[in-house]
Amino acid sequence: MSTKQVILGVDPGTIHAGFGIMQVTGGQVVLHDCGVLSMSSKFPLTRRVRMFHDFFHEKIVQHHVAVMALETPFLGKNPQNFLKLGYMRGILYLLNDIHGIVLREFSPSEVKKSVTGYGGADKEQVARLMMRLFPALRIPERYDMTDAVAVTLCAAWSSIRSPIIMR
Amino acid sequence: MSTKQVILGVDPGTIHAGFGIMQVTGGQVVLHDCGVLSMSSKFPLTRRVRMFHDFFHEKIVQHHVAVMALETPFLGKNPQNFLKLGYMRGILYLLNDIHGIVLREFSPSEVKKSVTGYGGADKEQVARLMMRLFPALRIPERYDMTDAVAVTLCAAWSSIRSPIIMR
Numbered sequence: 361m362s363t364k365q366v367i368l369g370v371d372p373g374t375i376h377a378g379f380g381i382m383q384v385t386g387g388q389v390v391l392h393d394c395g396v397l398s399m400s401s402k403f404p405l406t407r408r409v410r411m412f413h414d415f416f417h418e419k420i421v422q423h424h425v426a427v428m429a430l431e432t433p434f435l436g437k438n439p440q441n442f443l444k445l446g447y448m449r450g451i452l453y454l455l456n457d458i459h460g461i462v463l464r465e466f467s468p469s470e471v472k473k474s475v476t477g478y479g480g481a482d483k484e485q486v487a488r489l490m491m492r493l494f495p496a497l498r499i500p501e502r503y504d505m506t507d508a509v510a511v512t513l514c515a516a517w518s519s520i521r522s523p524i525i526m527r
Numbered sequence: 528m529s530t531k532q533v534i535l536g537v538d539p540g541t542i543h544a545g546f547g548i549m550q551v552t553g554g555q556v557v558l559h560d561c562g563v564l565s566m567s568s569k570f571p572l573t574r575r576v577r578m579f580h581d582f583f584h585e586k587i588v589q590h591h592v593a594v595m596a597l598e599t600p601f602l603g604k605n606p607q608n609f610l611k612l613g614y615m616r617g618i619l620y621l622l623n624d625i626h627g628i629v630l631r632e633f634s635p636s637e638v639k640k641s642v643t644g645y646g647g648a649d650k651e652q653v654a655r656l657m658m659r660l661f662p663a664l665r666i667p668e669r670y671d672m673t674d675a676v677a678v679t680l681c682a683a684w685s686s687i688r689s690p691i692i693m694r
Contacts, residue, residue, distance in 0.1 A: 410624035443602075447620060
């Protein structure tokens with residue numbers, strides 16, 4: 361298989377949203393972009409939803425994203441946060457349909473198991489491993505970015521089953 | 528006050544979504560449109576999110592909607608349904624920001640109290656009253672429509688404090 365495929369992984373949130381963008385070519389995975397979209401909590405939620413939409417719309421168009429990777433959400437202590445996570449996921453679902461993107465979802469333990477070998481790994485272990493695999497990554501201020509890179513990598517590996525990492 | 532204002536009330540859902548559109552002019556409230564958007568559950572959720580987006584985008588543009596009325600959501604028995612409700616609300620938030628629409632949210636009991644005088648009214652009572660106030664309404668197959676008309680009317684009344692109903 362030598363077709364190129366660009367995967368966008370997102371760790372959505374209403375204030376911080378991490379993302380990673382990887383290109384899979386044959387057995388090679390290259391990290392093209394990653395970071396955190398941070399939106400001031402002073403903005404009303406309607407505005408942040410729009411910023412989130414516009415940001416990921418641009419990333420999708422710029423990188424010709426074909427696959428989106430997300431973690432399956434789980435209900436935490438605060439149901440209102442769960443609902444707001446839904447707002448952001450709804451935007452991603454919309455963008456997927458508009459741009460003909462394939463959605464792939466993985467449970468948090470699937471992602472951890474795929475990238476660290478252990479489904480119960482904590483965020484710091486995931487972050488450390490991501491920095492080892494992708495030396496261009498700097499120590500993140502927030503785990504949103506390394507979590508997003510991890511779900512992107514999980515989707516990349518699951519698509520090629522041949523874990524060769526470059527850069 | 529004699530300015531015109533169009534209010535869109537939505538009862539969002541991933542399969543059925545009710546809506547009502549009213550124009551408030553001075554002390555008068557006129558029902559312009561109402562109905563239920565029904566989407567087959569056979570469609571993937573990404574597609575239904577897109578259909579929901581496109582449908583309400585068109586209604587907003589067609590009717591020059593200035594205000595959107597929604598009920599505040601509450602966590603029911605199924606957290607996954609709460610999350611999916613978030614998907615649809617996220618789309619409405621996006622449309623609000625894009626079109627400069629003012630968002631007004633009311634608790635379910637505020638809506639019931641506003642339109643029936645009793646915060647504990649059931650859906651059938653609300654439906655019956657909506658049909659009396661708006662004789663053009665036919666008996667709905669689903670309460671999604673009358674619920675949406677009720678939240679629209681609640682916002683209309685709260686904006687004018689002068690409940691004169693026409694048509």
